[in-house]
Amino acid sequence: MTANMMLAPQTDFLLTVNKATLTVTADNKLFFENGSVFKDFSVSYTGFVLGDTPSTAFGGAIAYGGTAVTATTIGNYVITPSGLTSLNYNITYNNGKLTIESDVQLTDGTIYVKKGSAGKGTSWDDALGEVAEGLKLAYSLNTSTRPDVTKANKIYVAKGTYAPQYSPKDSSNFADEDTDNSFLLVDGVKIYGGFDGSIANESISNRQIQKNKTILDSYNPVTGQKVHHIVIVSNSTGDNEIDGFTIMNGAGGFGSWMGAGATMTIKGKPITQAFGSGIRVHSSNLNIKNCTITGNSSGNQAGAMYITDVSNVSVFNTLFYNNSADHYGASGTSMVISEANVKIYNSTFGDSQNSFQIVTDHVNANLEVYNSIFRYFADPTHNDINKSRGTITVKNSFLPNAETFYSSKGFVLANNIYNVDPGFIDVNANNFALKTSSVVVDKGDNSFYNTAIYHDKDIADDKRVQNNTIDMGCFESKLPQTITASDLTKNYGDSDFVNEAVTVNTGLALTYTKSSNTTVLAIVNGKIHTQNAGTTTITVAVAGNETYAPTEKTFVLTIAKANLTVKANDKTKLANNLAMSNADYDVSYTGFVNGDDRSKLTGSLVYSGNAIGKTEVGIYTDGIMPGGLSSNNYNFIYNAGTLKILPNACINK
Structure with missing residues (x-):
């Protein structure tokens, strides 16, 4: 430094x-x-x-x-x-x-549901207990990214009543949200009801939908509430189907006149509470087959179904009745179509509210109706189809108003029946099956109904085409049977019998069902058993099958009195200057039937004839004549007896 x-x-x-x-x-x-x-x-x-x-x-x-x-x-x-x-x-x-x-491995992609079961859904013996659980399992399997997962493609549901249990809202994770719960269909998974659940090899084709009623009910017995939408299909463009269910009691929320109440986001789509309480369809494909849709209401429009947002829906063999749209001036009790394509085949619309049952309400709404029936009213000013906007085609169907009512609104029409009673059995009892005399029998068009796709049975599980040509509506009228019967007379005491003169042209079994006078006879083990003489009207019936309609006929049966012979017994006495008293005479009976005896007769025996009061020795041939008896079941034949009065010295000589 x-x-x-x-x-x-x-x-x-x-x-x-x-x-x-x-x-x-x-x-x-x-x-x-x-x-x-x-x-x-x-x-x-x-x-x-x-x-x-x-x-x-x-x-x-x-x-x-x-x-x-x-x-x-x-x-x-x-x-x-x-x-x-x-x-x-x-x-x-x-x-x-x-x-x-779920780590469940399915067979053929089928999930099984049977009310009250507690399994995993792999078979009827291992069934899940609720439809909601079946849909949840299908969602889990079909959204899994694991390579070894068997995807679900269908759910089989056995008879019983099922209520929605989970919210369909996005990110709800199957939470229970009470009135917002719904059955949210899983895209590409078909759901079938009508199974017994305990029959070996039970299949879609041999299930019995009416016998094994499978009900999707809005009502939750735990909370006492009804959900806004029973079934929702949202943003699902796969091959979706619901088949064989009764869908009932949906309670859509209330909104302002053209509003729709609160909104939920479901699979990215805003869905309001008010429209379509039975089935709500948004941006989806859906086939509805063999269903009964009833008792659903909306606080605005679209009581049973609302279809919108570029959806494609087909309805086959389905019955609508007792649905309602409750806002003042609202309509579409069965269905409102807004920007969607809807095709309806062989369905029956029986809603009774004074409002249109189907409404098209968008310029891009397209409705096609084939082989279908709308309820008839004597006041034909409502209850069928209203074209607010869009296009409507109706062919080979029954419409309750005059043809001009529809043609003036721009409907495309062909081969329809208009403005007469279609011939339901009893609409007041919600029986929309067809009488054999109905004007819509054999008036459908077979080309509109492909049995390979829609199945070969009507909604009552009967053969779909009975007489070469399909009927209109969801019920196929059965062929009539003819019973031939003539009046008959039998006798009291005859053995149990059948009336050999009663026949039916189909050869099916005949059954005696009732007697107008049960004191005269009873039906015992399928035969007529006489109980008393008299006259009664017998009803004989023949049950139907999937081809023939049941029928019955009456005939008059007269049970004539049986003959009862009452013979005075012969008597011998010694002359003693005293006549025989009435009490000393007696009789023998021939002809009692049915185990009867003297106790079944009324009246008192009295005697007449030339032997009565005699004291002189002599033979009074046929001199004792009985009488005085009466009966509802016997004609009396009285035979006389002989009195011998002998001298004291020559008795028995």
């Missing part, structure tokens, strides 16, 4: 070392539903520096929160990490997702 060099003065400065940023992200987890909660959560770290590790960088302990920590059922749940501290890191937490799936 030279003499001219000097040391620089020392300067202090402040150095700030900022914390590094560290991201803690909960790892996504997959868990198979087993009734317990998932516990093996973990996290990943991004941002460690200078060789730090979790064991050196943190104070505190990782903790987990969110919906995932208590979840036990199928769904997607949030994993929220927390709990760490650090002197060197600013910690940012990112949520993860817990997916709970």
